[in-house]
Amino acid sequence: xxxxxxxxxxxxxxxxxxxxxxxxxxxxxxxxxxxxxxxxxxxxxxxxxxxxxxxxxxxxxxxxxxxxxxxxxxxxxxxxxxxxxxxxxxxxxxxxxxxxxxxxxxxxxxxxxxxxxxxxxxxxxxxxxxxxxxxxxxxxxxxxxxxxxxxxxxxxxxxxxxxxxxxxxxxxxxxxxxxxxxxxxxxxxxxxxxxxxxxxxxxx
Numbered sequence: 001x002x003x004x005x006x007x008x009x010x011x012x013x014x015x016x017x018x019x020x021x022x023x024x025x026x027x028x029x030x031x032x033x034x035x036x037x038x039x040x041x042x043x044x045x046x047x048x049x050x051x052x053x054x055x056x057x058x059x060x061x062x063x064x065x066x067x068x069x070x071x072x073x074x075x076x077x078x079x080x081x082x083x084x085x086x087x088x089x090x091x092x093x094x095x096x097x098x099x100x101x102x103x104x105x106x107x108x109x110x111x112x113x114x115x116x117x118x119x120x121x122x123x124x125x126x127x128x129x130x131x132x133x134x135x136x137x138x139x140x141x142x143x144x145x146x147x148x149x150x151x152x153x154x155x156x157x158x159x160x161x162x163x164x165x166x167x168x169x170x171x172x173x174x175x176x177x178x179x180x181x182x183x184x185x186x187x188x189x190x191x192x193x194x195x196x197x198x199x200x201x202x203x204x
Contacts, residue, residue, distance in 0.1 A: 001151040015098040016085040019074040034060040068106035096195035108158030133171040162188040
């Protein structure tokens with residue numbers, strides 16, 4: 001989880017400056033501060049059942065989601081207006097790849113934090129009615145007793161939902177989960193669709 005957060009901190013710094021508020025430094029600085037606060041308040045597995053710890057995690061996720069939304073809007077605007085950041089195949093694919101990764105990571109953290117009350121609750125309570133049904137939930141014989149999803153499971157969910165534009169092996173069960181996955185699918189579809197169409201046009 002920490003490694004993925006470090007990648008998310010670096011993304012605003014390496015993408016075009018217009019794709020992130022404050023030329024990327026502001027967002028990266030806020031995310032770095034929140035990461036340190038998260039590690040200080042919960043130095044273990046980031047699964048403490050504490051209102052303070054959860055507030056820090058939610059603040060981090062808000063910054064990630066807003067940053068991904070800004071980057072997505074800026075990329076789409078740059079492509080449609082023929083801006084300098086996407087006027088060549090190399091720049092276009094580079095910027096599109098970074099924004100795609102930003103979307104997948106932001107939503108992975110969103111799912112990780114909001115599913116079944118967050119990692120703190122999941123670590124200490126067997127949730128009878130989760131927000132996401134993983135294969136291990138529907139077929140308990142596939143996992144050891146007491147299995148619980150960890151961050152990697154949600155990162156996989158965020159990545160596959162961005163690529164397939166729909167759920168693959170994980171089923172959203174609640175309204176917020178379905179809405180979040182729908183928003184992510186639409187954002188990814190807009191980014192990939194415009195990037196691929198523009199790249200074909202530029203290369204052609």
